[in-house]
Structure formats: C-alpha cells, structure tokens
Amino acid sequence: MAHYKLRKAEPEDVTDILRLIKELAKIVEKEDQVMLTEKDLLEDGFGEHPFYHCIVAEVPAEQQKVEGYSVIGFAMYYFTYDPWIGKLLYLEDFFVMKEYRCLGIGSEILKNLSVTALKSGCNSMHFIVAQSNEASINFYKRRGALDLSLAEGWRLFRIDKQCLLNLSAEE
C-alpha cells in the first residue's frame, strides 16, 4: 500500500496543481481550454482573499511511480452560499493520477473535505459531474450523494464573458 499524506497546498505547489489540472482536462479532451497559468493560481489562491483552497496528496520520493512527481493528486474547493441552508463547500476539481488510483487516496480526500466542510460550519457539499462520467457518479452515489439535476430538475447555465460585457452595457 502506498504511503502518502494529504496536506494544504503551498504556493510552491502551483506548478504541480497546474500539471494535474491539465492532466484531468486531457482525459476529457479539453486540454486546449485550460487558460489558467501558474501566476493566476498563485495570485488567486494565496493572496489576502483567496478565490479557492486546495489540498494535495503527496508521496515520498521512494514511492514515486512517475519520475520527478511527488504531488500525485489534488482537490480544489471554495465556499459558496445557499440562501435556504447557508454555507456550502463546493468541490471544483478532484483528481488522482492514474498510477495511484484504487489505493484509497480519493476516498481519503473526500473524507478530508467533509471534515473541512463540517468544521467550517457548512451544511452541504456540492459539485458537478458530467452525466457521461458514470464511474464518478457511481463513486459519489455510493457515498450518499444525491443527483439534484435528476431529483429536483436543476439545470446549469452559463453566460460567457462577451455576453456579460454586452449585458453590463445594457444597465
């Protein structure tokens, strides 16, 4: 069984975080859509009012299966608000390198996030999953997650930057 530890991300982890973000995006064939840079991650995650929080999974040097990489998983989250129930923890991204799967690291990350959510006074954890990603949906449902899109009919919408600029000019 691999030895690993979960810890809060530090500024020097941004290189590895971006690498893992791109690895996850590559799996869904969207690597070219990753616009974030290490500079963005540094400014947005480690300033006075961070836009996100991050935990990383790290293995010791002797356990590395892929040369040079000791950070082998991450979860990025932030706090949101539901006017009906108050504070929520929103899980934005969650990824473990394929060489380190089925070792319990994903489950441990989820447990860590749940503890963080409860300690922070959150009543719920929310996240989105693509309907086609059956493996992930089953992973979460086995652990008690409810699909609100199916159960209550919620659909996610986006207005992109150009439309936002047009709308703000309408004011």
Add this chain to the structure above:
Amino acid sequence: MNFIIRAARPEDCKAVERMIMELAVYERMPDQVKISHKELERDGFSQNPFYHCLVAEVPEAHKSTEGHTTVGYVLYYYTYSTWKGRCIYMEDLYVMPDFRERGIGKALVASIAKVGTEQQCMHLQFSVLDWNKPSLDFYMSKGAQDLTAKEGWHLLRFDGVALIKLAQEAP
C-alpha cells in the same frame, strides 16, 4: 416606475429573507428554507462574506400593498474554474410579481454582469429548474447556454447526514 439597484446593507436582511421565502414558494420547495435574516446578516456582512447581494428599491410612493419598498434582489458569490480562473455565480434572482415587466430583473442581471466584468470574471453561472419556462426564456434571450443539455453536467450534493457519515468513515 423609478427604481434603484444598490448593494444590500445588514438592515436589508429581513426584506431579503422575505423574498427568499417568496422565491422558494414559487420553486415549490418552501420547507427547504432553514435559515433566517440572522444567518444572512452574519454570513454576508463580515470581513470575509460568504455572499454578496444587490437589492432593487422603489420610492415610498410606489411601495407594495404590504408596504415594502425593497422589491427585488440578486444574491451572488465568486467561484473558480480550474480552466479559466475567476468566475461569478448568481445564486438567486427575484423580483416581486407586482413589480415585474418594468425592467427591474433586466437591471439586476446587468448589474451583476457589470460586477463580474469589473472583477475580471470569465463567466457567470447559475441554475434554473427545468420546468421554470419564464426564467429559462429570459436567460436564453440574454445569451445563456444550458450546460446540462449541451454538456450533460449534473449538480450533485452531499447533504448534512451524508457529510457526517463521510467524515466518520475509517481510512
């Protein structure tokens, strides 16, 4: 009818609480509202607020039959995309029925679009119930894309009970 859009103040929380309940009744889920103006005051007006809110106000001469001058609100917060960076999420948008068709909803959306572009957000996201045709039509006319239909995204939740269970799971 004249109206103004302005940032909510702590004393607006009772009016916002009232309108949150009106919206929950419209969404057919009033029994899911668990928080009151006290939590709204605590969570929205501290040094690190969990949400932001704009309200629509009419002059005294145009107040509602119950005597309300705060007739609409938009509640939002900042999120983070691992592909694009800073984003803005519109959690609630509501205008009292007697004050619709006067441009207030459009002005609230334009205001949040302006906040989003000023804060360098890459997009605005929000959720709509699949049966809510008036809202669906309104947002589609503003250039919104239905990501649940287009890309299959589903919203999932670990509620309080599931969260506690996850936090207690042995590694």
